[in-house]
Amino acid sequence: KAGVTQTPRYLIKTRGQQVTLSCSPISGHRSVSWYQQTPGQGLQFLFEYFSETQRNKGNFPGRFSGRQFSNSRSEMNVSTLELGDSALYLCASSLDGGGISNQPQHFGDGTRLSIL
Amino acid sequence: DAKTTQPPSMDCAEGRAANLPCNHSTISGNEYVYWYRQIHSQGPQYIIHGLKNNETNEMASLIITEDRKSSTLILPHATLRDTAVYYCIVGGYQKVTFGTGTKLQVIP
Numbered sequence: 001k002a003g004v005t006q007t008p009r010y011l012i013k014t015r016g017q018q019v020t021l022s023c024s025p026i027s028g029h030r031s032v033s034w035y036q037q038t039p040g041q042g043l044q045f046l047f048e049y050f051s052e053t054q055r056n057k058g059n060f061p062g063r064f065s066g067r068q069f070s071n072s073r074s075e076m077n078v079s080t081l082e083l084g085d086s087a088l089y090l091c092a093s094s095l096d097g098g099g100i101s102n103q104p105q106h107f108g109d110g111t112r113l114s115i116l
Numbered sequence: 117d118a119k120t121t122q123p124p125s126m127d128c129a130e131g132r133a134a135n136l137p138c139n140h141s142t143i144s145g146n147e148y149v150y151w152y153r154q155i156h157s158q159g160p161q162y163i164i165h166g167l168k169n170n171e172t173n174e175m176a177s178l179i180i181t182e183d184r185k186s187s188t189l190i191l192p193h194a195t196l197r198d199t200a201v202y203y204c205i206v207g208g209y210q211k212v213t214f215g216t217g218t219k220l221q222v223i224p
Contacts, residue, residue, distance in 0.1 A: 004159070035214075042214060042215070042216055042217075043160070043203070043214035044214075045213065045214075090159050090160070092159075092160075102148060102165075102167075104150060104162040104165055105162065106162060107152075107159030107160045107161070107162075108159050109157075109158050109159045110158075110159050
């Protein structure tokens with residue numbers, strides 16, 4: 001079974017631009033969560049989607065948004081990029097939803113976003 | 117979500133058992149304990165999870181105390197490839213909070 005796939009792996013953008021990252025979950029998984037990982041803040045939860053609806057949200061500004069499609073694939077968008085948005089963005093999928101329940105999350109290898 | 121406390125770093129000799137502790141004193145009744153590890157430049161890898169009972173799989177064993185306020189992840193025969201940051205997290209139907217984890221260094 002294929003794992004979680006995130007594209008692109010690396011991305012370089014400049015301040016003020018916007019970016020869209022893509023995540024394809026494991027087949028059959030309906031929950032997709034997004035995380036931001038930085039050296040200073042560690043792994044922080046962004047949001048979780050289940051059946052095309054955002055069900056949980058972390059403490060990030062409205063510049064960070066996402067969506068999920070009917071095939072469970074998900075995208076996250078960051079607008080008006082800032083230097084502090086440089087990070088590894090991770091996507092995780094699970095069978096069930098609601099953040100983390102009795103079903104473990106399986107992570108992709110992330111998209112490393114660098115803002116110049 | 118309950119918070120977890122882990123030692124920032126640990127060393128383990130290759131071939132020996134690695135015992136990684138985690139405190140989660142504010143865990144609630146329906147929250148599971150999960151362990152993940154992250155090797156540099158990769159996404160976190162799921163290891164094991166449990167609610168009340170001890171659990172074992174091909175990778176590790178999870179020992180949860182009777183009061184559920186702490187747990188220990190055991191890697192029975194650590195190898196160099198087990199060098200990673202290990203995260204203990206607790207959660208139920210809530211958003212997930214990762215702590216800072218334990219950096220395990222397996223020494224030849």
